[in-house]
Amino acid sequence: MEPVVRVENLAARFGGRTIFEHVSFEVRPGEVFIILGGSGSGKSTLLKHVIGLYEPAEGRIEVLGEDIDTLRGEARQALLRRIGVMWQSGALFGSLTLAENIEVPLEQHTALPAEARALVAQAKLGLVGLADAALRLPAEISGGMAKRAGIARAMALDPPILFLDEPSAGLDPITSAGLDALIRQLARELGTTFVVVTHELQSILAIGDRCIMLDKDAKGMIAEGDPRRLREESENPVVRAFFRREVLA
Amino acid sequence: MRWEALREAGPGMSMAGQDARLEARPEGEGLRLVFHGRLEAGAAARLWPEATRRAARARPLILDLAGLTALDTAGAVLLLHLEHLAGEARWAGMPPGPLQAVLDRTRQALAAPPPEPPLPLPWLGLIGQATIERGQGMLAQVAFLGEALVAGLGTIRRPWRLRLSEMLRHLDEAGLRAFGLTLLLGFLIGLILAFQSSIPMRQFGAEVYIPNLVGISLLRELGPLMAAVVLAGRTGSAYAAELGTMVVNEEVDALRIMGIDPVAWLVLPRLLAAMLVMPVLALLMDLAGLLGMAAVMATLGFPPAGVIAQLQSWVQLKDLLGGLFKAAVFGLAIGLVGCRAGLGAGRGPRAVGDAATAAVVGGIVSIVLLDGIFAVLFFRLGL
Numbered sequence: 187m188e189p190v191v192r193v194e195n196l197a198a199r200f201g202g203r204t205i206f207e208h209v210s211f212e213v214r215p216g217e218v219f220i221i222l223g224g225s226g227s228g229k230s231t232l233l234k235h236v237i238g239l240y241e242p243a244e245g246r247i248e249v250l251g252e253d254i255d256t257l258r259g260e261a262r263q264a265l266l267r268r269i270g271v272m273w274q275s276g277a278l279f280g281s282l283t284l285a286e287n288i289e290v291p292l293e294q295h296t297a298l299p300a301e302a303r304a305l306v307a308q309a310k311l312g313l314v315g316l317a318d319a320a321l322r323l324p325a326e327i328s329g330g331m332a333k334r335a336g337i338a339r340a341m342a343l344d345p346p347i348l349f350l351d352e353p354s355a356g357l358d359p360i361t362s363a364g365l366d367a368l369i370r371q372l373a374r375e376l377g378t379t380f381v382v383v384t385h386e387l388q389s390i391l392a393i394g395d396r397c398i399m400l401d402k403d404a405k406g407m408i409a410e411g412d413p414r415r416l417r418e419e420s421e422n423p424v425v426r427a428f429f430r431r432e433v434l435a
Numbered sequence: 436m437r438w439e440a441l442r443e444a445g446p447g448m449s450m451a452g453q454d455a456r457l458e459a460r461p462e463g464e465g466l467r468l469v470f471h472g473r474l475e476a477g478a479a480a481r482l483w484p485e486a487t488r489r490a491a492r493a494r495p496l497i498l499d500l501a502g503l504t505a506l507d508t509a510g511a512v513l514l515l516h517l518e519h520l521a522g523e524a525r526w527a528g529m530p531p532g533p534l535q536a537v538l539d540r541t542r543q544a545l546a547a548p549p550p551e552p553p554l555p556l557p558w559l560g561l562i563g564q565a566t567i568e569r570g571q572g573m574l575a576q577v578a579f580l581g582e583a584l585v586a587g588l589g590t591i592r593r594p595w596r597l598r599l600s601e602m603l604r605h606l607d608e609a610g611l612r613a614f615g616l617t618l619l620l621g622f623l624i625g626l627i628l629a630f631q632s633s634i635p636m637r638q639f640g641a642e643v644y645i646p647n648l649v650g651i652s653l654l655r656e657l658g659p660l661m662a663a664v665v666l667a668g669r670t671g672s673a674y675a676a677e678l679g680t681m682v683v684n685e686e687v688d689a690l691r692i693m694g695i696d697p698v699a700w701l702v703l704p705r706l707l708a709a710m711l712v713m714p715v716l717a718l719l720m721d722l723a724g725l726l727g728m729a730a731v732m733a734t735l736g737f738p739p740a741g742v743i744a745q746l747q748s749w750v751q752l753k754d755l756l757g758g759l760f761k762a763a764v765f766g767l768a769i770g771l772v773g774c775r776a777g778l779g780a781g782r783g784p785r786a787v788g789d790a791a792t793a794a795v796v797g798g799i800v801s802i803v804l805l806d807g808i809f810a811v812l813f814f815r816l817g818l
Contacts, residue, residue, distance in 0.1 A: 280785050281785060285549075292476070292509075295476075296476040296477060296480050296509065297477070297480035297481070298476060298479060298480040298483070298509055299480070299483055299484075301516075302479060302480065302483055302509065302512055302513065302516070304549075305512040305515075305516060305545065306508050306509050306512050308544070308545060308549050309508055309511070309512055309541045309544040309545050310508065310544070311544075312543070312544030312545055312546070312547055313540065313544040317544070317547035317548075317549065317550075318547065318550050319550075320549055320550055321549075321550050321552055325781065325782050325785070325786070341508075343476065344475070344476070344507040344508050344509075375533060375536040375537075375540065376533060376536065376537065377533070
C-alpha cells in the first residue's frame with residue numbers, strides 16, 4: 187500500500203542554523219504515526235514542513251502522493267482540503283462560536299445548505315464531547331476544550347489524514363486519555379491516518395503505531411519504529427532516557 | 436473496496452458528488468429512498484433538497500443503503516436528518532463495517548440536543564443594559580482616576596519607585612517619534628486655515644488680520660486639540676494594546692501576585708510621559724501652524740516681519756500658556772483612558788483590538804468634553 191506521507195532526506199535551516207537534516211520516513215495509511223522528541227528538537231518545524239507551511243532547505247515531501255512544495259493554485263488547494271490540522275493552541279477564530287468555527291471549511295469547500303452545515307458541526311462537536319458548548323466563543327472555553335474544538339474543526343471535511351500538534355499538552359489525564367481513545371477509534375473505524383507531534387509519554391505509548399524521534403543535539407532522527415519496542419530495546423542513551431524519564435549523564 | 440481506498444480517492448471527486456444517486460420508489464403507502472454511490476459532502480449537498488422534500492411527506496420512509504459505497508459525516512447527517520423528518524423510518528441494506536460505524540458515530544454525536552441560543556432582550560431591556568454598562572464604565576473610569584491618584588501620591592512619598600527608564604521610553608515613543616507627524620499636520624492646518632480665511636477676509640480688505648485669527652485659533656484651541664488627536668491615535672491606542680496584551684498574557688496578574696501595584700508600575704510612567712509630552716507637541720503644532728500661515732501670507736504679499744508684528748500686537752502670552760496647560764490636561768486624560776482601556780481588556784483575541792478602539796474613541800471624546808469645560812472656565816476667569 188502506498189504511503190500517505192513520504193519524507194525523503196529533509197533538511198530545515200533558518201538563517202544558516204540547521205534545525206535538522208537527513209530526515210526520512212514514511213507514514214502508512216490508517217496508522218497513528220508519532221513525531222516525538224525533546225523541546226527544541228524541531229518536531230513542530232517538521233510538521234510545518236510536511237503540511238507545506240515551510241519550504242524545505244533540502245529534500246522532498248509527498249502527501250497523499252503529491253509533492254506538496256511544488257503544487258500551486260487549485261491543485262494545492264485540493265490537496266489542502268484533504269488534510270486536517272489541529273494546532274497546538276487550537277487556533278480557533280476568536281470572533282466565531284465553536285459551531286461557526288467548524289462550519290468555516292464546510293461553507294468554503296462544500297455546497298451543503300446551512301441546516302446541513304449546522305448538523306455536521308453539531309456532530310463533530312458531539313464527537314469530541316463539546317455538544318453543549320456549540321454556541322460559546324473560544325475566549326469562553328478552557329485550553330483543553332479549545333484543543334478538542336480544534337480537532338473537531340480539523341475533521342470537518344472528514345480528511346483521510348489528520349496532523350495534530352501537541353494534542354495532549356496541558357490537558358488533565360482524563361481528558362488526555364479521552365482524546366487518545368478518540369484518535370484510536372477514528373483510526374480503527376474510519377482508517378483515518380494520524381500524524382501526531384507530541385512528547386507526552388503516556389499518549390505516545392497509548393496511541394502510537396510507529397514513531398520517529400528527533401534530537402536537538404543530533405540535529406535529526408535518532409530512532410524509528412514501534413514506540414513500545416523502542417522503550418524496551420533501544421540502545422540509544424537519549425531514546426532510553428526519554429522513554430524511562432531518566433536524567434541524561 | 437476498502438474504506439481506506441475510498442477515502443484516498445479524496446474529496447476532490449466527492450466534493451462534486453457526481454457518482455452519488457438517489458432513487459425514489461413508492462412502496463405501499465410509503466416511500467423507499469435508495470442511495471447509490473459515494474454519499475459524501477458534495478453528494479449530500481446536491482441531494483439534500485430533493486431528499487428532504489420527499490422524506491417530509493413519506494409515511495413510512497425506508498432508507499435503502501445497499502448501493503452505498505462510501506459515507507462521510509455530511510452523508511450520515513443527511514440520512515439521520517431524513518429519519519428525523521419522516522418521524523418513522525426503516526433502514527434497509529446497510530453494508531456492515533465502516534459505513535455502519537460512520538452512521539453510528541454520527542448518530543451518537545448528534546444524540547445530545549444542541550444548546551438553545553439565549554433569548555434576545557426586548558428593546559427596553561437593551562436600553563437598560565446599555566445604560567447600566569455605560570454607567571459602570573464611567574464609574575470604573577472615575578475609580579481608575581482615584582487609583583492613579585493614590586499611586587501618584589505614593590510615588591511622591593517614595594520617588595525611587597517611579598520607573599524613570601520606562602518613562603523615558605514612553606517620552607521617546609509618544610513625543611520624539613511623533614514630532615514629524617505633528618509638524619506636518621500643524622503646517623498644513625495653519626496653511627489651510629490661513630488660505631480659507633483669506634477668501635472672505637479679502638472681500639473686506641481685512642487680510643492683514645489673518646495672523647490674528649489663525650494665531651489665536653491655533654494657540655488657544657486647534658494646536659492643543661490637534662496634538663491631542665495625534666496623541667490619542669498614536670499613543671492612547673498603543674497604551675491600550677500594550678497593556679491589553681499584558682492582561683491577556685496574565686502578566687498583570689503576575690504583577691499583582693508579586694505584590695506590585697500595576698497602576699504604579701505600568702500606568703504612572705505612561706501617564707507622566709503623556710502629560711509631559713503633550714505641551715511640547717502642542718507647541719510644535721502651534722509653531723508649524725504659524726509657519727504655514729506665514730507661507731500663505733507671503734503669497735498674499737505680507738512679509739514675515741509684518742506677520743510677526745501683527746501676531747505680537749494681538750496674541751498674548753496667556754493664550755499660549757492657556758493652550759499648553761490644556762494640552763497637559765488632555766495628555767493626562769488620553770493616558771488615563773488608554774491605560775484604563777488596556778487594563779480593563781477582556782480575554783481572548785478580540786480583547787486587544789477592542790481595547791485599542793476604546794482608547795482612541797474614549798480619548799477623543801474626553802478631550803472634546805474637556806475642551807468645552809475649559810472654554811467655559813477660561814471665559815469665567817477672563818482668560
